[in-house]
Amino acid sequence: MSRLFLRTLREDPVDAEVDSHRLLVRAGYIRRAAPGIYTWLPLGLRVLARVEAIVREEMDAAGAQEVHFPALLPREPYEASGRWTTYGQGIFRLKDRREGDYLLAPTHEEMFTLLVKDLYSSYKDLPLTLYQIQTKYRDEARPRAGLLRGREFIMKDAYSFDVDLARFERSYDAQRHAYQRIFDRLGLEYVIVKASSGLMGGTRSEEFLSPCAIGEDTFVRSPGGYAANVEAVTTPVPEAIPYEDAPPAHVEDTPDTPTIETLVAHANAHQPRADRAWTAADTLKNVVLAVTPPGGERELLVVGVPGDREIDPKRLEDVLAPADVEPATEADFAPHPELVRGYLGPAVLGPNRPGGIRYLLDPRVVAGTTWITGANEPGRHVFGLVAGRDFTADGTIEAAEVRPGDPAPDGSGPLELARGIEIGHIFDLGTTFSDALGLTVLDENGKAIVPTMGSYGVGVSRAVAALAETHHDERGLTWPVHVAPAQVHIVATGKDDAVFAAAEELGAALTARRIDVLLDDRRKVSAGVKFADGELLGMPVIVVVGRGLADGTIEVRLRASDLREDVEVARAADHVAELVGSLADS
């Protein structure tokens, strides 16, 4: 440490929103170069290299072969797949000196597909899984949380190519197993959840989430083992209700009730029902949105959900992707006087009004359900409006929020919600890219077939942040042994030359046993500062060589548990080596 390029910081960086960012900067692992763009300092680079090595070993063990694509790529392949357009503002684009269009690639489906098309031609060449560990770019609207959502970041991306869906399942399962091994070895807790396939469209899609309160992803779990990203949760559709005997709907004056809350209060005061009070769940809320497909026209969409639920923007965005969606503005409402804000009802929407605005309903609004909703006049609502009898829609949409206690779609019990960091995503690409880029191989009869592809990503730099986020305490980082920059941190304290000599000797003995050692040999730094640095930096084993040396002992501390014991100097190297071994095995 007397020569290491390192300065630990006492102050948190002003822009740090999460613990991993705060601690990785304070401990001198990373440094910000621009918003969402970071420099790796020596200790951080070591963690990154260890994560990469584990990912590489498990990919190789799973039979994937490593290649390396450029980050700077021409427009054409992304034009062919349509992603040059669908990425919108999300990618960095640039021109070369000949005005050729280029991008900094966010993922490489197109290039892998073209490479296989370039070199392979027969069913005998498959199955094939290729991967790379590579720097990627996304022009995030809101880069945040340090390495968790950056604009330049490192990913492992792999792609499988198979002759059919059955064989694809085996490639998928091999990657899925490799991912479990990777995260186990990294020491990262994870949950595998069903995920939305988003733009890519396919049949299988799973995310590996590291549970963590600051995670950007919300997921659900049921007692029966169902787990899904909240975007992928489907709503169990209730049975339709017979409505032959339902009374007719009737319009009531409900002045000054533009919100669900005011409406429910008014209804209970002026139109009380006999059996129970009205609740928000009795109302149907119609939300006006503006949707813009890539390269298309901005159009209005109304989504109807039970009044006790909000629309979840992430579920909404996911289901409408690649279109952009936002709340309708004054300008959107202007040409539509029929949309009476606060009192909007189905009568003026969707198929109820030919040529009208597209209208989609929450799946819970099944035929026979009865609602209070807008009467399309200021200060008036309609009561007892029956779905299927009095109104219909253009379809359903999974846009309402998922709430704790909602039933799991597979009937495995009530859902609980939690947050996680997405550290991996594996999914079926189907033939989307093979079709778009013309990849075919000949089968045994000489007939061209279109390979089925899979896509498999690990956020490598994000995994470093996820590790820091899930492995720290109030004093600093607590790295798992397989990813720590060094397994052992030896701290020499005081001014006695013998102490420094003993510390160096122990370091050499451990290095000879292939244990990586960080030696704090700084002469003019107090023991207190050295201990604080040791806890901030977070090596799993901290060895203090100091006053005890006169009595023939050193102190061995486990960083994470803070267990401490004195050990005879003569046995120190053996003891520490055993300790590191036991941490590595556990």
Next chain:
Amino acid sequence: MSRLFLRTLREDPVDAEVDSHRLLVRAGYIRRAAPGIYTWLPLGLRVLARVEAIVREEMDAAGAQEVHFPALLPREPYEASGRWTTYGQGIFRLKDRREGDYLLAPTHEEMFTLLVKDLYSSYKDLPLTLYQIQTKYRDEARPRAGLLRGREFIMKDAYSFDVDLARFERSYDAQRHAYQRIFDRLGLEYVIVKASSGLMGGTRSEEFLSPCAIGEDTFVRSPGGYAANVEAVTTPVPEAIPYEDAPPAHVEDTPDTPTIETLVAHANAHQPRADRAWTAADTLKNVVLAVTPPGGERELLVVGVPGDREIDPKRLEDVLAPADVEPATEADFAPHPELVRGYLGPAVLGPNRPGGIRYLLDPRVVAGTTWITGANEPGRHVFGLVAGRDFTADGTIEAAEVRPGDPAPDGSGPLELARGIEIGHIFDLGTTFSDALGLTVLDENGKAIVPTMGSYGVGVSRAVAALAETHHDERGLTWPVHVAPAQVHIVATGKDDAVFAAAEELGAALTARRIDVLLDDRRKVSAGVKFADGELLGMPVIVVVGRGLADGTIEVRLRASDLREDVEVARAADHVAELVGSLADS
């Protein structure tokens, strides 16, 4: 090889200009993604990884510490150093979604300087040498020769920080020594030549060139040990000649002599000299150029050189950098009727004509030398014009070509010229970047001092190409053992299961000895194709397991020398391991 993602090609790629490019593509090591932008396939990536590992080991051994900067960087630091402008069209620029200016970094002097400024503050923190192995970008006007001049490429760049020049020399020498070790270990022949510092300006600058006929760099060597890049060669200035007795100059009609050749022929025909014939060396050629400094105005410059020498565009560009220079065009000449093309002489140039065009002379045009040159009238030249007496210039310029036989500047004999590939460049940055970016540290008296910096680059991807360029024959690649994707290539021939079993067994035995093996276990490929692939791929040791197995022998071939011997199967693993060991030691 039955599973390896590889297709060797029989045809040379159409765009391949050099052997390394041709063979690396044909042997399936790399594949073009865009002009000057390549994808690394599995075997190529292995070579690259081995080169990187050697570079990393030697950097670490030299005490340099590894970090990793982003490639995507904001404009500001490059604006502060002036390079945002001086790079001109040579870099990729882009904007993010907030219209912020970014670049893809071609080198990282600014970022390293800012990082050290950010974390360090005392003379006690120095010396410091940091490095990275990182992907870099240049928007080359003419990307060419595959990996030799690409637009996305991998470099090791290191930067040293020292308190003074004396200490800088030690950092420089440590890097210089590490470079020698790196290229020795890679098996790359190299010459260390004096180099021009180009834009950076400093006192020490050396290039490591791998001698090679297709190299872009021309360098010189003398019998006495002088070696320099041709841009760095300085012309020994001849002694001035007394001109008191020189006859006066006189103008002659020389109709139709716009070239040196026609002028010399006319002079010999109509103004013959008594002692010998006129030659081109008696004439002074004045070349009109247009020079544009970055962000500045295009201006004319006239360079006068002896008529027997051409201007070397690379020497000219180097000495005028960062300005752009090109031959003057019609439009440049238009406002200058005094410039009579073909008959231009010093009388209308430089200090001879107040406010005139800047005029620089070759260093050989010393006072007292006598010249035939233009008389600034069509069809007329002046004879006997004496430098220093009849004309002067604004200065001298090292722009004339260097020719074999020219004297070395240090008096060590006549120069010979050769070509090489630049694989490394180490040079003094002085305080250029420390000054520009405000890096100071406090000395022992608390006074701010400006650290002296050095810059040290290895072209990592280029080294792979240089290795291929210098290690191949007409049949394919011949990798040195330390960089080969595998040390041993086992070829199983025929259809006999016992052959394939023996080949696998030998492979396993070698792998157990930590020798990397490529096993050609393809069942439906002829022996001839396998041998051709083996020679194209270029592993240093090729083992053929085939018909000889029945007699208990296998054949061991050395790829580079083509030495072949039969070895008993029982001894095969030992023998091959020894052979690999002896190649590694040699």
